[in-house]
Amino acid sequence: MSPSFTKSHELFARAARVMPQGIYGHFTPVFTVPGSYPYFMERARGSHFWDVDGNEYIDYLCAYGPMILGYANxxxxxxxxxxxxxxxxxxxxxxxxxxxxxxxxxxxxxxxxxxxxxxxxxxxxxxxxxxxxxxxxxxxxxxxxxxxxxxxxxxxxxxxxxxxxxxxxxxxxxxxxxxxxxxxxxxxxxxxxxxxxxxxxxxxxxxxxxxxxxxxxxxxxxxxxxxxxxxxxxxxxxxxxxxxxxxxxxxxxxxxxxxxxxxxxxxxxxxxxxxxxxxxxxxxxxxxxxxxxxxxxxxxxxxxxxxxxMNVAGVVRELGEALTRGLRELSEAHGLKVSITGPAALPFMKFANETNFLRSQLFCGECAGRGVFFHPHHNWFLSAAHTKEDIAKTLEAADAGFRAVKERFGD
Ligand SMILES: Cc1ncc(COP(=O)(O)O)c(C=O)c1O
Known part of the structure:
Protein backbone atom coordinates (compact mmCIF):
# COMPACT_ATOMS: atom_id res chain seq x y z
CA MET A 1 0.00 0.00 0.00
CA SER A 2 1.38 3.46 -0.88
CA PRO A 3 1.82 5.79 2.07
CA SER A 4 -0.49 8.77 2.45
CA PHE A 5 0.98 12.30 2.47
CA THR A 6 -2.20 14.29 3.13
CA LYS A 7 -0.77 16.30 6.03
CA SER A 8 2.55 16.89 4.24
CA HIS A 9 0.68 18.27 1.23
CA GLU A 10 -1.60 20.48 3.35
CA LEU A 11 1.43 21.92 5.15
CA PHE A 12 3.22 22.46 1.89
CA ALA A 13 0.27 24.47 0.51
CA ARG A 14 0.51 26.70 3.61
CA ALA A 15 4.31 26.91 3.36
CA ALA A 16 4.20 27.97 -0.29
CA ARG A 17 2.16 31.06 0.68
CA VAL A 18 4.67 32.31 3.24
CA MET A 19 8.12 31.07 2.17
CA PRO A 20 9.84 31.24 -1.22
CA GLN A 21 9.38 27.78 -2.79
CA GLY A 22 7.60 26.67 0.38
CA ILE A 23 10.68 24.68 1.36
CA TYR A 24 13.96 25.99 0.03
CA GLY A 25 17.57 24.96 -0.25
CA HIS A 26 18.56 21.34 0.14
CA PHE A 27 15.35 20.53 2.02
CA THR A 28 13.28 21.30 -1.07
CA PRO A 29 11.18 18.35 -2.21
CA VAL A 30 12.11 19.14 -5.83
CA PHE A 31 14.55 16.20 -5.85
CA THR A 32 11.94 13.73 -4.73
CA VAL A 33 9.84 11.46 -6.86
CA PRO A 34 6.34 12.95 -6.96
CA GLY A 35 3.98 11.07 -4.68
CA SER A 36 6.71 8.97 -3.04
CA TYR A 37 8.24 11.25 -0.41
CA PRO A 38 6.97 13.19 2.61
CA TYR A 39 7.76 16.90 2.96
CA PHE A 40 7.64 17.41 6.73
CA MET A 41 8.84 15.32 9.65
CA GLU A 42 7.10 14.93 13.00
CA ARG A 43 9.75 13.19 15.11
CA ALA A 44 12.95 11.19 14.83
CA ARG A 45 14.74 8.60 16.97
CA GLY A 46 17.82 6.47 16.30
CA SER A 47 18.13 5.86 12.57
CA HIS A 48 14.41 6.40 11.94
CA PHE A 49 12.11 9.37 11.45
CA TRP A 50 8.36 9.67 11.19
CA ASP A 51 6.67 12.16 8.88
CA VAL A 52 3.62 14.27 9.78
CA ASP A 53 1.34 11.57 8.33
CA GLY A 54 2.84 8.93 10.62
CA ASN A 55 4.91 7.12 7.95
CA GLU A 56 8.16 5.68 9.30
CA TYR A 57 11.52 5.73 7.48
CA ILE A 58 14.98 4.27 7.94
CA ASP A 59 16.95 7.39 7.12
CA TYR A 60 20.06 7.20 4.91
CA LEU A 61 20.38 10.97 4.58
CA CYS A 62 21.00 11.58 8.29
CA ALA A 63 19.91 15.22 7.86
CA TYR A 64 22.51 15.40 5.05
CA GLY A 65 25.24 14.33 7.45
CA PRO A 66 24.86 15.93 10.89
CA MET A 67 23.08 12.95 12.47
CA ILE A 68 25.92 10.54 13.19
CA LEU A 69 25.06 9.01 16.61
CA GLY A 70 21.33 8.73 16.03
CA TYR A 71 18.39 11.11 16.32
CA ALA A 72 17.28 12.00 19.87
CA ASN A 73 20.44 10.49 21.34
CA MET A 310 32.17 3.74 19.96
CA ASN A 311 34.76 3.90 17.19
CA VAL A 312 32.07 5.50 15.06
CA ALA A 313 34.23 5.67 11.93
CA GLY A 314 34.71 1.88 12.10
CA VAL A 315 31.03 1.25 12.85
CA VAL A 316 29.69 3.33 9.97
CA ARG A 317 32.23 1.82 7.59
CA GLU A 318 31.11 -1.72 8.46
CA LEU A 319 27.43 -0.82 8.16
CA GLY A 320 28.11 0.90 4.85
CA GLU A 321 29.99 -2.14 3.60
CA ALA A 322 27.06 -4.41 4.51
CA LEU A 323 24.62 -2.08 2.75
CA THR A 324 26.67 -1.59 -0.41
CA ARG A 325 27.57 -5.29 -0.64
CA GLY A 326 23.87 -6.16 -0.40
CA LEU A 327 22.91 -3.58 -3.02
CA ARG A 328 25.58 -4.86 -5.44
CA GLU A 329 24.43 -8.47 -5.00
CA LEU A 330 20.76 -7.59 -5.45
CA SER A 331 21.31 -5.43 -8.52
CA GLU A 332 23.34 -8.21 -10.09
CA ALA A 333 20.64 -10.77 -9.29
CA HIS A 334 18.17 -8.53 -11.14
CA GLY A 335 20.53 -8.17 -14.09
CA LEU A 336 21.07 -4.45 -13.46
CA LYS A 337 24.35 -2.52 -13.45
CA VAL A 338 24.95 -0.04 -10.64
CA SER A 339 28.02 1.96 -9.69
CA ILE A 340 28.45 2.48 -5.97
CA THR A 341 31.24 4.95 -5.30
CA GLY A 342 32.98 6.77 -2.46
CA PRO A 343 33.62 5.58 1.10
CA ALA A 344 31.22 2.88 2.32
CA ALA A 345 30.07 5.18 5.15
CA LEU A 346 28.99 7.85 2.63
CA PRO A 347 28.15 5.87 -0.50
CA PHE A 348 26.61 7.12 -3.73
CA MET A 349 24.72 4.73 -6.00
CA LYS A 350 23.72 5.33 -9.56
CA PHE A 351 22.63 3.09 -12.38
CA ALA A 352 25.72 2.70 -14.51
CA ASN A 353 23.94 2.88 -17.87
CA GLU A 354 21.94 6.08 -17.43
CA THR A 355 22.51 9.81 -17.32
CA ASN A 356 18.99 11.08 -16.63
CA PHE A 357 18.50 9.45 -13.19
CA LEU A 358 15.05 8.07 -14.07
CA ARG A 359 16.08 4.64 -12.80
CA SER A 360 17.48 6.13 -9.60
CA GLN A 361 14.30 8.08 -9.04
CA LEU A 362 12.12 5.04 -9.58
CA PHE A 363 14.36 2.92 -7.32
CA CYS A 364 14.44 5.52 -4.53
CA GLY A 365 10.71 6.22 -4.86
CA GLU A 366 9.96 2.49 -4.48
CA CYS A 367 12.25 2.31 -1.44
CA ALA A 368 10.62 5.40 0.11
CA GLY A 369 7.22 3.78 -0.33
CA ARG A 370 8.59 0.86 1.70
CA GLY A 371 10.01 3.00 4.49
CA VAL A 372 13.60 3.51 3.33
CA PHE A 373 14.71 7.10 2.76
CA PHE A 374 17.37 7.34 0.04
CA HIS A 375 18.19 10.37 -2.10
CA PRO A 376 18.31 9.68 -5.85
CA HIS A 377 21.05 12.21 -6.71
CA HIS A 378 23.07 12.84 -3.55
CA ASN A 379 25.36 10.59 -1.53
CA TRP A 380 23.86 8.76 1.44
CA PHE A 381 25.13 8.63 5.04
CA LEU A 382 25.39 5.81 7.56
CA SER A 383 25.21 6.51 11.29
CA ALA A 384 26.15 4.61 14.43
CA ALA A 385 22.42 4.22 15.12
CA HIS A 386 21.77 2.12 12.02
CA THR A 387 21.47 -1.55 12.83
CA LYS A 388 21.88 -4.87 11.06
CA GLU A 389 18.07 -5.15 11.12
CA ASP A 390 17.83 -1.76 9.39
CA ILE A 391 20.17 -3.00 6.68
CA ALA A 392 18.18 -6.24 6.26
CA LYS A 393 14.89 -4.31 5.93
CA THR A 394 16.55 -1.86 3.58
CA LEU A 395 17.73 -4.65 1.31
CA GLU A 396 14.18 -6.07 1.19
CA ALA A 397 12.94 -2.68 0.01
CA ALA A 398 15.85 -2.40 -2.43
CA ASP A 399 14.95 -5.80 -3.89
CA ALA A 400 11.50 -4.41 -4.74
CA GLY A 401 13.10 -1.21 -6.04
CA PHE A 402 15.44 -3.09 -8.39
CA ARG A 403 12.52 -5.28 -9.55
CA ALA A 404 10.53 -2.15 -10.46
CA VAL A 405 13.52 -0.75 -12.41
CA LYS A 406 13.95 -4.04 -14.27
CA GLU A 407 10.26 -4.15 -15.18
CA ARG A 408 10.14 -0.52 -16.36
CA PHE A 409 13.53 -0.22 -18.10
CA GLY A 410 14.69 -3.77 -18.85
CA ASP A 411 18.33 -3.15 -17.97
C1 LIG B 1 31.62 19.81 1.76
C2 LIG B 1 30.70 20.87 2.32
N1 LIG B 1 31.20 22.07 2.62
C3 LIG B 1 30.43 23.05 3.12
C4 LIG B 1 29.09 22.85 3.31
C5 LIG B 1 28.25 23.97 3.83
O1 LIG B 1 27.83 23.71 5.13
P1 LIG B 1 26.58 24.47 5.72
O2 LIG B 1 25.37 24.00 4.96
O3 LIG B 1 26.53 24.08 7.17
O4 LIG B 1 26.82 25.93 5.54
C6 LIG B 1 28.51 21.60 3.02
C7 LIG B 1 27.10 21.34 3.22
O5 LIG B 1 26.53 20.40 2.75
C8 LIG B 1 29.35 20.58 2.49
O6 LIG B 1 28.86 19.38 2.18
Missing amino acids: DKVDDAYRRQAGLGSCCSIATRLSVDLAERVTSTIDGADWVMFAKNGADVTSMALMLARGYRKRAKIVLAEEGYHGTQAWAGTSTVGITPADRADILMVPWGDLDALRETVAAWKGQIAGAMFTPYHHPVFADQKLPGPSFWAEVRKLCDENGIVLIIDDVRAGWRLDLKGSAHHFGFRPDMACYSKGMANGYAISMLVGAEKLRVTASKAYMTGSFWMNAPEMAVALVCLDEMER
Missing part, protein backbone atom coordinates in the same frame (compact mmCIF):
# COMPACT_ATOMS: atom_id res chain seq x y z
CA ASP A 74 19.94 10.71 25.11
CA LYS A 75 23.56 11.53 26.04
CA VAL A 76 23.73 14.28 23.44
CA ASP A 77 20.34 15.78 24.20
CA ASP A 78 20.92 15.64 27.97
CA ALA A 79 24.17 17.58 27.49
CA TYR A 80 22.28 20.19 25.51
CA ARG A 81 19.45 20.50 28.04
CA ARG A 82 21.84 20.65 31.00
CA GLN A 83 23.85 23.49 29.51
CA ALA A 84 20.77 25.30 28.14
CA GLY A 85 19.53 25.43 31.74
CA LEU A 86 22.75 27.18 32.76
CA GLY A 87 22.92 29.57 29.83
CA SER A 88 23.31 29.55 26.09
CA CYS A 89 24.11 32.84 24.35
CA CYS A 90 25.86 35.14 26.84
CA SER A 91 27.83 38.39 26.94
CA ILE A 92 31.15 36.60 27.49
CA ALA A 93 32.59 33.26 26.38
CA THR A 94 32.20 30.10 28.48
CA ARG A 95 34.85 27.71 29.77
CA LEU A 96 33.31 25.14 27.43
CA SER A 97 34.93 26.94 24.49
CA VAL A 98 38.33 26.31 26.11
CA ASP A 99 37.52 22.69 27.01
CA LEU A 100 36.32 22.04 23.46
CA ALA A 101 39.28 23.81 21.83
CA GLU A 102 41.69 21.70 23.92
CA ARG A 103 39.79 18.53 23.02
CA VAL A 104 39.77 19.39 19.31
CA THR A 105 43.43 20.35 19.09
CA SER A 106 44.42 17.14 20.84
CA THR A 107 42.17 15.08 18.54
CA ILE A 108 42.42 16.48 15.00
CA ASP A 109 45.76 15.77 13.37
CA GLY A 110 47.65 19.00 12.65
CA ALA A 111 45.20 21.29 14.47
CA ASP A 112 47.29 23.82 16.44
CA TRP A 113 44.36 26.20 16.96
CA VAL A 114 40.62 26.26 16.36
CA MET A 115 37.92 28.87 15.78
CA PHE A 116 34.26 27.96 16.30
CA ALA A 117 31.30 29.15 14.24
CA LYS A 118 27.85 27.83 13.33
CA ASN A 119 27.64 26.61 9.73
CA GLY A 120 30.01 24.93 7.32
CA ALA A 121 29.77 27.99 5.09
CA ASP A 122 31.03 30.22 7.93
CA VAL A 123 34.26 28.30 8.20
CA THR A 124 34.91 27.68 4.50
CA SER A 125 34.61 31.47 4.03
CA MET A 126 36.88 32.12 7.02
CA ALA A 127 39.47 29.74 5.59
CA LEU A 128 39.61 31.63 2.29
CA MET A 129 39.95 34.98 4.06
CA LEU A 130 42.75 33.70 6.29
CA ALA A 131 44.61 32.14 3.34
CA ARG A 132 44.41 35.46 1.50
CA GLY A 133 45.39 37.41 4.60
CA TYR A 134 48.35 35.14 5.26
CA ARG A 135 49.72 35.04 1.72
CA LYS A 136 48.63 38.60 0.69
CA ARG A 137 47.44 37.09 -2.58
CA ALA A 138 43.93 37.01 -4.08
CA LYS A 139 43.48 33.82 -6.11
CA ILE A 140 41.86 30.69 -4.71
CA VAL A 141 41.73 27.29 -6.42
CA LEU A 142 38.56 25.22 -6.03
CA ALA A 143 37.38 21.99 -7.65
CA GLU A 144 34.67 21.92 -10.29
CA GLU A 145 31.38 20.57 -8.87
CA GLY A 146 32.72 20.90 -5.32
CA TYR A 147 30.29 22.22 -2.72
CA HIS A 148 31.38 24.58 0.05
CA GLY A 149 28.09 26.37 0.85
CA THR A 150 25.96 28.94 -0.95
CA GLN A 151 28.18 32.01 -0.47
CA ALA A 152 28.69 34.26 -3.51
CA TRP A 153 32.28 33.03 -4.01
CA ALA A 154 31.21 29.38 -3.94
CA GLY A 155 29.27 29.58 -7.19
CA THR A 156 26.33 27.45 -6.07
CA SER A 157 23.65 29.92 -7.14
CA THR A 158 23.48 32.23 -10.13
CA VAL A 159 20.91 34.64 -8.66
CA GLY A 160 22.46 37.89 -7.49
CA ILE A 161 26.02 36.82 -8.16
CA THR A 162 28.26 39.25 -10.05
CA PRO A 163 31.41 38.34 -11.99
CA ALA A 164 33.40 40.23 -9.33
CA ASP A 165 32.22 37.75 -6.68
CA ARG A 166 34.12 34.96 -8.39
CA ALA A 167 36.80 36.93 -10.20
CA ASP A 168 39.59 35.43 -8.10
CA ILE A 169 38.32 31.86 -8.11
CA LEU A 170 40.18 29.37 -10.33
CA MET A 171 38.57 26.02 -11.05
CA VAL A 172 40.19 22.67 -11.74
CA PRO A 173 38.62 19.20 -12.00
CA TRP A 174 38.91 17.43 -8.63
CA GLY A 175 41.83 14.98 -8.58
CA ASP A 176 43.37 16.25 -11.84
CA LEU A 177 47.00 16.88 -10.86
CA ASP A 178 48.03 18.04 -14.34
CA ALA A 179 45.25 20.66 -14.40
CA LEU A 180 46.25 21.80 -10.92
CA ARG A 181 49.92 22.07 -11.95
CA GLU A 182 48.97 24.05 -15.07
CA THR A 183 46.78 26.44 -13.05
CA VAL A 184 49.49 26.96 -10.45
CA ALA A 185 52.03 27.67 -13.22
CA ALA A 186 49.67 30.03 -15.07
CA TRP A 187 49.00 32.09 -11.92
CA LYS A 188 52.43 31.77 -10.36
CA GLY A 189 52.82 33.86 -7.20
CA GLN A 190 49.14 34.90 -7.20
CA ILE A 191 47.41 31.92 -5.58
CA ALA A 192 46.73 32.26 -1.86
CA GLY A 193 45.02 28.96 -1.22
CA ALA A 194 43.53 25.80 -2.66
CA MET A 195 40.44 24.33 -1.04
CA PHE A 196 39.30 20.79 -1.81
CA THR A 197 37.14 18.15 -0.20
CA PRO A 198 39.20 15.14 0.96
CA TYR A 199 37.62 13.03 -1.78
CA HIS A 200 35.25 14.17 -4.51
CA HIS A 201 31.58 14.04 -3.58
CA PRO A 202 29.68 15.83 -6.34
CA VAL A 203 25.90 15.61 -6.70
CA PHE A 204 24.61 13.66 -9.76
CA ALA A 205 27.97 11.98 -10.44
CA ASP A 206 30.17 9.17 -9.19
CA GLN A 207 32.28 9.99 -6.15
CA LYS A 208 36.07 9.81 -6.56
CA LEU A 209 38.60 8.65 -3.99
CA PRO A 210 42.17 9.99 -4.15
CA GLY A 211 44.83 7.83 -5.75
CA PRO A 212 47.71 6.62 -3.52
CA SER A 213 50.07 9.54 -4.21
CA PHE A 214 47.51 12.25 -4.95
CA TRP A 215 47.54 14.12 -1.66
CA ALA A 216 51.32 13.89 -1.26
CA GLU A 217 51.67 15.49 -4.71
CA VAL A 218 49.16 18.24 -3.91
CA ARG A 219 50.88 18.93 -0.60
CA LYS A 220 54.24 19.19 -2.37
CA LEU A 221 52.90 21.49 -5.08
CA CYS A 222 51.32 23.78 -2.47
CA ASP A 223 54.53 23.89 -0.42
CA GLU A 224 56.66 24.67 -3.47
CA ASN A 225 54.37 27.53 -4.43
CA GLY A 226 53.46 28.94 -1.03
CA ILE A 227 49.81 27.95 -1.41
CA VAL A 228 47.73 27.36 1.72
CA LEU A 229 46.12 23.93 1.46
CA ILE A 230 42.61 23.87 2.92
CA ILE A 231 40.50 20.75 3.35
CA ASP A 232 36.74 21.10 3.47
CA ASP A 233 35.84 18.17 5.72
CA VAL A 234 32.37 19.52 6.49
CA ARG A 235 30.59 16.58 4.91
CA ALA A 236 32.97 13.67 5.35
CA GLY A 237 34.45 14.70 8.70
CA TRP A 238 34.07 12.17 11.58
CA ARG A 239 32.82 9.36 9.31
CA LEU A 240 36.28 8.38 8.03
CA ASP A 241 38.54 9.10 10.99
CA LEU A 242 38.15 10.87 14.32
CA LYS A 243 41.47 12.60 13.60
CA GLY A 244 40.13 14.03 10.34
CA SER A 245 39.74 12.79 6.78
CA ALA A 246 43.17 14.19 5.85
CA HIS A 247 44.69 11.90 8.49
CA HIS A 248 42.71 9.03 6.95
CA PHE A 249 44.28 9.79 3.55
CA GLY A 250 47.74 10.35 5.06
CA PHE A 251 48.48 14.06 4.67
CA ARG A 252 48.31 17.32 6.64
CA PRO A 253 46.44 20.37 5.34
CA ASP A 254 47.19 23.90 6.60
CA MET A 255 43.55 24.44 7.58
CA ALA A 256 40.49 22.21 7.72
CA CYS A 257 36.78 22.94 8.03
CA TYR A 258 34.38 20.84 10.11
CA SER A 259 30.71 20.89 11.03
CA LYS A 260 27.82 18.47 10.33
CA GLY A 261 28.51 15.41 12.52
CA MET A 262 30.43 17.43 15.10
CA ALA A 263 27.45 17.81 17.44
CA ASN A 264 24.99 15.25 16.08
CA GLY A 265 22.67 17.89 14.62
CA TYR A 266 23.26 20.87 16.89
CA ALA A 267 24.62 23.94 15.12
CA ILE A 268 28.38 24.28 15.44
CA SER A 269 31.28 24.37 13.00
CA MET A 270 34.98 24.96 13.31
CA LEU A 271 38.08 25.93 11.40
CA VAL A 272 41.30 24.32 12.57
CA GLY A 273 44.71 25.48 11.45
CA ALA A 274 48.45 25.04 11.55
CA GLU A 275 50.72 27.15 13.77
CA LYS A 276 51.97 29.29 10.88
CA LEU A 277 48.44 30.73 10.39
CA ARG A 278 47.84 31.57 14.06
CA VAL A 279 48.97 35.21 13.90
CA THR A 280 46.85 35.92 10.82
CA ALA A 281 43.86 34.23 12.50
CA SER A 282 44.45 36.39 15.60
CA LYS A 283 44.46 39.60 13.58
CA ALA A 284 41.31 38.80 11.60
CA TYR A 285 38.03 40.08 13.02
CA MET A 286 35.65 37.17 12.60
CA THR A 287 32.63 36.58 14.78
CA GLY A 288 28.93 35.87 14.92
CA SER A 289 26.20 36.47 17.51
CA PHE A 290 25.77 32.77 18.21
CA TRP A 291 29.28 31.44 17.64
CA MET A 292 30.06 31.06 21.35
CA ASN A 293 26.71 29.47 22.31
CA ALA A 294 27.47 27.08 25.12
CA PRO A 295 25.02 24.16 24.69
CA GLU A 296 26.36 23.24 21.25
CA MET A 297 29.86 23.17 22.72
CA ALA A 298 28.73 20.93 25.58
CA VAL A 299 27.18 18.65 22.96
CA ALA A 300 30.30 18.63 20.77
CA LEU A 301 32.39 17.52 23.78
CA VAL A 302 30.00 14.64 24.49
CA CYS A 303 29.82 13.79 20.81
CA LEU A 304 33.60 13.59 20.46
CA ASP A 305 33.76 11.29 23.50
CA GLU A 306 31.00 9.09 22.10
CA MET A 307 32.54 8.95 18.63
CA GLU A 308 35.84 7.89 20.15
CA ARG A 309 34.32 5.40 22.62
